[in-house]
Amino acid sequence: MTSESPRPRHLTLGRGLLALVLAVLTGFLAAPADAAPPEAAESLADTTAVGVHNAYEQDKYPYFTEALESGAALLELDVWTNALGKGWRVSHSNPLGNVNNCADGRSSGTRNSDLAGCVADMAAWHAAHPDHPPVLVKLEMKDGFYAKAGRGPAELDALLDDGLGDAVLSPGDVAEGHEDLDTAVRAGAWPQRAELAGKFLFELIPGTVEESNPADDLWTDEEYATHLRDLAAAGDLDSATAFPAVHGAEAGDPRAARYAADLRGWFVVFDGDASAYADGTIDTAWYRENGYLLVMTDAHLVAPEIDAVSPEPREALDRVTELASQHASFVSSDWYPLPDVLSTVVPRG
Secondary structure (H helix, E strand, O other): OOOOOOOOOOOOOOOOHHHHHHHHHHHHOOOOOOOOOOOOOOEHHHEEEEEEOOOOOOOOOOOHHHHHHOOOOEEEEEEEOOOOOOOOEEOOOOOOOOOOOOOOOOOOOOOOOOHHHHHHHHHHHHHHOOOOOOEEEEEEEOOOOEHHHOEOHHHHHHHHHHHHHHHEOOHHHHHOOOOOHHHHHHOOOOOEOHHHOOOEEEEEEEOHHHHOOOOOOOOHHHHHHHHHHHHHHOOOHHHOOOEEEEEOOOOOOOHHHHOOHHHHOOOOEEEEEHHHHHOOOOOOHHHHHHOOEEEEEOHHHOOOOOOOOOOOHHHHHHHHHHHHHOOOOEEEEOOOOOHHHHOOEEEOO
16 A cells, blocks of 8 residues: 555646546445436535444454445544543543554554544555545544644644645535535535545534533534634635534524524534434425535434344345435444445435
8 A cells, every 4th residue: 555645635626537437436336226326427415325433443444444445435533632631532432542443544553543543544545546435534523622732623624634635625625606615505516426536525523522511612513613714704714624514403404593693604514313314304305405415323223223233235225225315415324344335325315
C-alpha cells in the first residue's frame, strides 16, 4: 500500500470520467434484483447506501482499513475530547484513552491510535484506491468539542485537512455560490456520485455523554454550525471539513425549535433512529424534496426486527430497500459480516 499523501484540498474535484463511473458502479452490483441501480450522474441526495455502526471496534474489523475495504458507504467513529485524556481519543466507553482498530495507516501491527491515526488509515486506503466510492464518516463527539484545550471546530478542520487534503468534501464545495448550505442543496447542489469518487464526507453529531450533561449548553451541532456561519461571513468556508447533523428524529422541521435563525441554514444532514422515521408519523418525503441527507440508524429495529449483526442477506437487503422507499440516504446497523449488503446502493425514494 503506497504512503502517498492526498493533494491539497480544493485543487481538483473530478478525475477521468470512465474511472469515476466504474468506481461508482461497483457499489451497485449487490443491489436487490428488483431494484434498478441508480445512475452515476445522480447526486448524493438521490441514492440510499449502507453503513456500519462503530466501525472502529476491533471485534468488527481487526483494522480500520478492513472497514474501509468492506464497501460500506458510512463508517462511524466515537471521539472524546475532555481534559481527562490527551488529544482526540477514539473509543466507545473509555474517555481517557484510545481503544480501536486504527493503526496510523497500517493494516498490521499496533492499533489503538487517536483520531489522527484513523485519518491516516483513510489517507493510506485512499492513496491505494483513489477512485473509491464516496464514504460518509460519522463522528459522534461523545463529550463534545473542547475548544479551550485546542480541540474545537477549527482544530478538527486542521486535523482532517492535514490528513486527507482534497479527499474531503467541504461544505464550501457544496455551498459555493449560495448564502448557506440549505439554499444550496434545495437548489440541487450536492455533487453527482461520479464527481464524488475518491471523496470522504464528515458528519458530526452530538454524543451520548454530551447530550446527557446538564452543564453542557453548547453541543457539537450548534458549535460547528456557528463555526460554519462565521467562516462563511469571513469568506473562508472552503476551510471547513464537516457537516453538522440534526440529531434525533422529529416531525416537521426540527431546526426551527433547536437553533437560532442564522444557524438553521447550515444544517442539511439529519440523523436519527430508523424505527422512528419508518413508523409513519414523520413525513420523510420532506427530506428528499429539499435535497437533505437523511441517516437512519439501527435499521434492524424497524418492525419486524431482524438480527443486528448477521441477518439473512435477503432480509437486510429488503430492509435497505424498504428504508430507501422512506427516503433514507444512508441506512446503518452492525451488519459488518455482510459485504454484499454494505456495498449496496439503490435509488432513494
